[in-house]
Each structure stands twice: as structure tokens, then as C-alpha cells.
Amino acid sequence: MSASVEPGHPEPPDGEAIIAQLKEAGVGVIVSVPDIVTSDGLLWPISKDPDFQLIRVCKEDEGVSICAALSYSDTRAVLLMQQTGLMDSLNAIRAIAMDYHQPVCMMVGLQGKAPGETVLGSASYGVRIIPPILDAMSLTHVGIENDTDTPHIAPAINSAYETGDALCFLIGQSPIWTGESA
Amino acid sequence: MIRRDFALSALRGLIKPRDLVVAVYQSCFDWLALCPRDLNYVSTGAMGQASSHALGLAIGSPERQVIVLDGDGSLLMNLGSLVTIATVRPQHFLHLVFENGVYEVNGAHPTPGTGHVDFAAMAIAAGYQKAVSFSELETFEAALPALLAADGPVMAVLKIIPGEAYPRDYAYIHSAAARENFRAALNRNDG
Numbered sequence: 001m002s003a004s005v006e007p008g009h010p011e012p013p014d015g016e017a018i019i020a021q022l023k024e025a026g027v028g029v030i031v032s033v034p035d036i037v038t039s040d041g042l043l044w045p046i047s048k049d050p051d052f053q054l055i056r057v058c059k060e061d062e063g064v065s066i067c068a069a070l071s072y073s074d075t076r077a078v079l080l081m082q083q084t085g086l087m088d089s090l091n092a093i094r095a096i097a098m099d100y101h102q103p104v105c106m107m108v109g110l111q112g113k114a115p116g117e118t119v120l121g122s123a124s125y126g127v128r129i130i131p132p133i134l135d136a137m138s139l140t141h142v143g144i145e146n147d148t149d150t151p152h153i154a155p156a157i158n159s160a161y162e163t164g165d166a167l168c169f170l171i172g173q174s175p176i177w178t179g180e181s182a
Numbered sequence: 183m184i185r186r187d188f189a190l191s192a193l194r195g196l197i198k199p200r201d202l203v204v205a206v207y208q209s210c211f212d213w214l215a216l217c218p219r220d221l222n223y224v225s226t227g228a229m230g231q232a233s234s235h236a237l238g239l240a241i242g243s244p245e246r247q248v249i250v251l252d253g254d255g256s257l258l259m260n261l262g263s264l265v266t267i268a269t270v271r272p273q274h275f276l277h278l279v280f281e282n283g284v285y286e287v288n289g290a291h292p293t294p295g296t297g298h299v300d301f302a303a304m305a306i307a308a309g310y311q312k313a314v315s316f317s318e319l320e321t322f323e324a325a326l327p328a329l330l331a332a333d334g335p336v337m338a339v340l341k342i343i344p345g346e347a348y349p350r351d352y353a354y355i356h357s358a359a360a361r362e363n364f365r366a367a368l369n370r371n372d373g
Contacts (some may be wrong), residue, residue, distance in 0.1 A: 055237075067238065068235065072364065073239075099356070100227055102361075
């Protein structure tokens with residue numbers, strides 16, 4: 001699946017809608033290392049939302065293991081992090097998510113990607129290498145660039161837990177938060 | 183120093199049917215030979231990740247006792263997990279660290295800090311409720327029931343030497359069957 005974006009829709013996605021999709025998919029646990037792209041629009045609201053148990057980890061690969069282990073009790077979880085943490089966790093993802101075929105769901109903020117540019121066309125080396133790396137790992141990725149992408153989240157998570165396939169959302173713009181401030 | 187298989191045999195006598203045991207490397211191979219059971223979680227995948235898998239299991243099944251059979255080299259790769267675990271504070275969580283000072287299955291090269299690192303002190307500093315080191319089997323055996331009953335997370339560091347050489351069955355620990363056996367048993371016992 002391509003992570004390329006549609007240049008005609010530059011407005012950032014609504015964080016409240018993304019969170020609603022997570023709830024619709026039955027996600028009850030968020031495991032995270034803070035990421036500046038998703039901090040205000042996702043992580044801070046999630047941290048104040050009683051529908052989620054937030055597990056703050058020291059390093060992202062901890063989260064890969066936690067999410068995989070939670071799947072045994074059918075507890076749905078999402079690992080929220082930056083692409084730097086994704087890169088740091090590749091061996092854990094390779095082994096635990098891919099070799100073991102386990103439904104580790106990740107949501108990754110692409111720090112350094114400018115609004116309006118595609119992921120593959122990003123001026124940031126650290127951003128544009130992400131889709132080819134995930135492709136090489138056969139890891140499904142879904143671009144979340146604006147509100148038209150958001151409805152794909154719940155179905156993708158449902159599919160991941162039904163098939164056991166790992167999944168990675170790539171958040172290309174900082175979600176905005178228009179919901180109630182806690 | 184404690185023979186690892188003797189320490190594991192002591193633990194075997196106290197394991198309850200619903201307990202979850204997460205094991206890595208040689209401790210895992212020894213444990214599988216000494217105490218084969220479907221609720222042994224052996225598919226940790228990447229080195230250092232046992233404690234994090236165990237935390238995930240503890241969050242998903244908070245009423246169950248979770249026991250981690252970790253190695254010193256493995257834990258050194260994931261020291262941050264001590265802080266994460268202490269923050270979540272799973273109540274029934276016993277973290278056993280088998281300290282032999284070497285990467286046993288990777289050529290027996292020494293770990294950094296061999297003989298100087300104090301894992302129990304690290305655990306306490308990270309926020310574990312209790313952490314104790316043992317170098318004599320009898321002392322460990324006497325303390326084990328209380329360690330299992332204590333509010334977690336609890337760490338016990340065992341200064342060990344190898345015991346009987348049990349076969350290293352990597353094919354099993356990485357197999358889909360091992361994971362499916364665990365999943366089926368976990369959900370069967372949840373009923």
C-alpha cells in the first residue's frame with residue numbers, strides 16, 4: 001500500500017476523528033514515546049481520555065513487545081511514536097511483528113515532512129526512506145495526511161487483528177485538536 | 183553460586199496452573215525441559231524484550247502471576263523496561279534475572295560490567311517494590327514463596343552457573359505452534 005499523499009488536500013487531519021477511529025476499532029491501550037508531530041493532536045488528548053490506558057515507554061521497541069503480548073488476550077493496542085523510533089525498533093518489528101506474524105499496529109508521526117510534499121518526495125532523508133523500508137519488510141502502511149484518510153484507520157486495525165498482519169500508519173501532518181481541552 | 187537448573191527446579195514446585203512464565207535463551211531451554219507447559223511464553227523474538235513482553239501479558243491479564251526468566255545480557259539491552267514496568271506497577275510480577283556474566287548462547291563472551299553491575303539496585307532505583315540478590319540455592323528457595331506473594335514488581339537476581347546442558351531448541355521457541363499453544367491456553371484458562 002502506498003504512503004503517497006494527495007497534494008490537493010493540504011489541511012491537517014482532525015485529531016478527534018483519529019481518536020474516534022481508534023475507539024471504533026476497539027483500541028484500549030496506547031503505548032507511546034512522545035512525538036512532536038502527534039503530541040498536541042493525539043498524545044495529549046489520549047493521555048486525558050479515560051477510554052485509553054496509556055503506557056509511556058522509555059524506548060519504542062518495548063512497545064512492539066507490549067503490543068504483541070497484549071494481542072494474546074485480545075487487547076487491542078496502538079504504538080504511537082515518531083519515525084525515528086520506528087527506525088530504532090526495526091529488529092523488534094522484524095522479529096516480533098513480521099517473523100512471528102503478529103498484529104502490531106503502529107502510528108508514526110513523520111517529523112520533518114513539510115505540508116504539501118509527499119512522503120516519498122520529502123526533502124527530509126529521514127522521511128522519504130520510510131515507505132521503501134516498510135515495503136522491503138512487507139509491512140503494510142497507510143498514509144494519514146488529511147481528513148479523507150482518517151476513515152481508513154478503524155478498518156485497517158480491524159483487518160490487522162483479523163489477519164495477524166502488522167500495520168503502520170504514517171501521519172504526514174500534525175493532527176489538529178478542536179475537541180474539549182482537558 | 184547457584185546451578186541454574188536447581189533454581190528452576192525450585193521455581194517449578196511453586197508454579198500454579200494459571201501462571202504465565204516468560205523465558206529467554208538458556209533459561210528458556212532449561213525451563214522447557216524441566217517444566218513444559220502451554221502457558222510458557224517463549225516467543226520473545228528479539229534479545230532483551232522478555233521483560234516488555236511480560237509487561238504486556240501482565241497488563242492484559244492483571245489477575246495472573248507473571249514470572250520472567252531473564253538473562254543479565256538480555257536485561258542490559260532493555261534497561262529502560264525496568265522504569266516502564268515500575269511505572270505501570272503490575273501487582274503480580276516476579277522478574278528473575280539469571281546472572282552469569284556472559285552472553286552464554288553467543289560464545290560466552292563477557293557482558294559489559296561483569297561482576298560490577300548491581301541489577302537489584304537498578305531495579306530498586308527504577309521503582310520496583312522489592313529486589314534481592316541470591317548466590318546460594320537454599321536462601322533463594324526459602325525466599326521464593328514470599329517473593330511470589332509480594333506486591334510487584336519484584337526482582338530476584340540469581341548468581342548462577344550452568345547446570346545440566348539441555349538442548350537449545352530454537353525451532354520450537356520461534357514456531358507458530360509455540361505461540362498458538364500459548365494463545366489457546368491463555369484464553370481457555372480465562373474462561
